[in-house]
Amino acid sequence: QKEVEQNSGPLSVPEGAIASLNCTYSDRVSQSFFWYRQYSGKSPELIMSIYSNGDKEDGRFTAQLNKASQYVSLLIRDSQPSDSATYLCAVNWIGNKLVFGAGTILRVKS
Amino acid sequence: DTAVSQTPKYLVTQMGNDKSIKCEQNLGHDTMYWYKQDSKKFLKIMFSYNNKELIINETVPNRFSPKSPDKAHLNLHINSLELGDSAVYFCASSQVSSGRTDTQYFGPGTRLTVL
Numbered sequence: 001q002k003e004v005e006q007n008s009g010p011l012s013v014p015e016g017a018i019a020s021l022n023c024t025y026s027d028r029v030s031q032s033f034f035w036y037r038q039y040s041g042k043s044p045e046l047i048m049s050i051y052s053n054g055d056k057e058d059g060r061f062t063a064q065l066n067k068a069s070q071y072v073s074l075l076i077r078d079s080q081p082s083d084s085a086t087y088l089c090a091v092n093w094i095g096n097k098l099v100f101g102a103g104t105i106l107r108v109k110s
Numbered sequence: 111d112t113a114v115s116q117t118p119k120y121l122v123t124q125m126g127n128d129k130s131i132k133c134e135q136n137l138g139h140d141t142m143y144w145y146k147q148d149s150k151k152f153l154k155i156m157f158s159y160n161n162k163e164l165i166i167n168e169t170v171p172n173r174f175s176p177k178s179p180d181k182a183h184l185n186l187h188i189n190s191l192e193l194g195d196s197a198v199y200f201c202a203s204s205q206v207s208s209g210r211t212d213t214q215y216f217g218p219g220t221r222l223t224v225l
Binding site: 032034038042043044045046049086088090097098099100102103 | 143150151152153154155158166200212213214215216217218219
């Protein structure tokens with residue numbers, strides 16, 4: 001059983017739309033959750049971190065966490081072609097191990 | 111100012127050779143990591159060092175040996191390279207505060223190709 005699951009996509013959205021990326025995880029004791037963006041041939045870069053239930057907003061990005069449902073999501077408002085990338089969900093595991101999902105490919109079409 | 115740097119960026123070598131990848135961070139973090147990203151883009155942790163001590167050692171062949179001379183450096187040595195070792199290797203660092211892992215910052219990656 002996978003520990004962190006994401007839909008691999010690709011998720012295609014038109015420019016200006018909201019992109020919704022989802023992630024589920026299997027360990028109930030996880031406390032830290034991260035969304036990374038990775039452009040092709042580049043290293044992962046942090047988009048958002050979230051530690052408590054609810055929403056956290058940063059510019060066009062909103063992370064949502066529901067620990068009871070073991071679910072974390074990332075919403076991207078007003079999607080731009082430059083948002084086209086692979087989005088990696090990461091969950092902090094016991095022993096400070098960060099476990100990544102396989103990533104969701106997002107394509108924003110102009 | 112580069113936060114996490116790796117050398118080399120590209121490494122092409124023959125099967126059976128031994129090679130090393132170096133990583134340095136200037137963020138003052140106490141924890142460093144090695145990840146492997148395979149052709150399917152799956153990013154998986156290999157090792158983690160906290161203040162020069164090995165704290166995470168995933169199921170990795172013994173041919174891979176990390177070494178941390180100080181908390182700003184983490185190197186990866188690979189013996190007897192195999193075709194399956196071809197991947198992108200990322201170094202990362204973070205500050206572990208009160209048992210919680212803060213954001214990990216990644217280096218630019220080393221693309222290893224074994225022929």
